[in-house]
Amino acid sequence: MKPRSFILAPLAGVLSVVNGLTLDLQSQASVNSISSTIAYDMMTYYSGNQTGQVPGILPGPCASTACYYWWEAGAMFGSLINYWQYTGDDSYNSVVSQALQFQVGPDQNYNPPNQSKNMGVDDQAFWAFSVLDAAEANFPEAGGDAPSWVALAQAVFNFQKELWDDATCGGGMRWQVYSFNAGYNLKNTISNGGNFQLAARLAYYTGNQTYADWAVQMYDWMAGTPLFSTQNGHLYIWDNTDTDNNCSDVAHFAWTYNYGTMLMGAAYMYNYTGGNATWEARVEQILDGAYNLFFPSEYGGNIMSEFQCEPASNCNNDQSSFKAYLSRWMAVTAILVPSTYDSIMAKLSASAAAAAQQCTGGTNGRMCGRRWYASWDGTSGVGQQMQALSVIGATTINAAIAPKTASTGGTSKSDPNAGSDANTSPTTTPSAITTGDRAGAGVLTVLAIFLVIGGSIWMIV
Structure with missing residues (x-):
């Protein structure tokens, strides 16, 4: 059931009440105040910044619905970088910096050993997106011997490029990094699209054509698979395809973050190429597909909906955060591709007002839910808060906070060889056997023999 009594009209100056506070989308002070409450x-x-806790980790492990996978924590810290950029509030900057550095693996590529059992290409990508947000916004560097923000993203790229798989489906990357992980057989949009966005943003920031060439290769491969299809004049970007069938079929699920990651990458490529017509057409095609699916006319045509799970109220914790990414990435697209600004801002403004009006739940009377087109739906969590925070903040995007590059004021230092010595195999190479090892083994062998003999005598007696 979709209650229509709570549908909001897409008006430019909509006011939304959040626990007695009024959100005025025409007032930066109002947006800052409400954003501060939602972020808090x-x-x-x-609790990762508290004594005895692990920085960068949300509640887990994921044996129940009350937990969050590693990737979503990385995304959350990115949303706080965006929050700082939109509002100027640096309250969380030290927590963000601590988390982004603590979760770096030994090869500086966001592949910490304690996450290998679940490591997906997309998981790494979201941490890379966050450090790219930091680089593009001149977020304060960690300093000391810590790698720069952009170097961390380059390390992820250098790790992932070794995962390109020509042996199946003519290319692309598998969802999971390691073959022992469930889902290794899949090649999905968020992993390949995430790598595409990563390459496009590195090309934009560094000016290095090598990254742009990789982005073109990845986009062309995806467009040539069942992940992309056109129906009734609209682009459909599906969720995953299976290497067991040589990528001949596709899972027909459409999610906001899949459209968002492709949109973001295409927008960066448009800007990097100086307004290339091909990339402009791709941006427009992806946007049209997103508008068609995620802004249904029954809610006024401008309010975002995760239609695959919201109506049935069965979104999981991951899916409850997806609209955050499309919101942020649409906003950046509006700046990088100016021809999209008006249509994007109309949808972000209406969605922000709708998101705010339903943040009335929980014990504090202001927690946000998933369904922006209705009253609070009884759900709450990191994803729900992140979604509302992101879409409200996105309405303040402007040219003054456009993503910086190394040539337009970006201060994060590039390291194209960052993490290049990383091993994509989880197997540890054994150390050489020494004389001491052999001596120790000999002693253990003698002891084992005596234990066997002694045990036999005891059993006979």
Whole structure:
């Protein structure tokens, strides 16, 4: 059931009440105040900065619905970088910096050993997106011997490029990094699209054509698979395809973050190429597909909906955060591709007002839910808060906070060889056997023999 009594009209100056506070989308002070409240409530789920806790980790392990996978924590810290950029509030900057550095693996590529059992290409990508957000916004560097923000993203790229798989489906990357992980047989949009966005943003920031060439290769491969299809004049970007069938079929699920990651990458490529017509057409095609699917006319045509799970109220914790990414990435697209600005801002403004009006739940009376077109739906969590925070903040995007590059004021230092010595195999190479090892083994062997003999005598007696 979709209650229509709570549908909001897409009006430019909509006011939304959040626990007695009024959100005025025409007032930066109002947006800052409401964003501050939502960010605070989101961070009540995080304890990684407390004594004895692990920085960068949300509640887990994921044996129940009350937990969050590693990737979503990385995305959350990115949303706080965006929050700082939109509002100027640096309250969480030290927590963000601590988390982004603590979760770096030994090869500086966001592949910490304790996450290998679940490591997906997309998981790494979201941490890379966050450090790219930091680089593009001149977020304060960690300093000391810590790698720069952009170097961390380059390390992820250098790791992932070794995962390109020509042996199946003519290319692309598998969802999971390691073959022992469930889902290794799949090649999905968010992993390949995430790598595409990563390459496009590195090309934009560094000016290095090598990254742009990789982005073109990845986009062309995806467009040539069943992940992309056109129906009734609209682009459909599906979720995953299976290497067991040589990528001949596709899972027909459409999610906001899949459209968002492809949109973001295409927008960066458009800007990097100086307004190339091919990339402009791709941006417009992806946007049209997103508008068609995620802004249904029954909610006024401008309010975002995760239609695959919201109506049935069965979104999981991952899916409850997806609209955050499309919101942020649409906003950046509006700046990088100016021809999209008006249509994008109309949808972000209406969605922001709708998101705010339903943040009335929980024990504090202001927690946000998933369904922006209705009253609070009884759900709450990191994803729900992040979604509302992101879409409200996105309405303030402007040219003054456009993503920086190394040539337009970006201060994060590039390291194209970052993490290049990383091993994509989880197997540890054994150390050479020494004389001491052999001596120790000999002693253990003698002891084992005596234990066997002694045990036999005891059993006979």
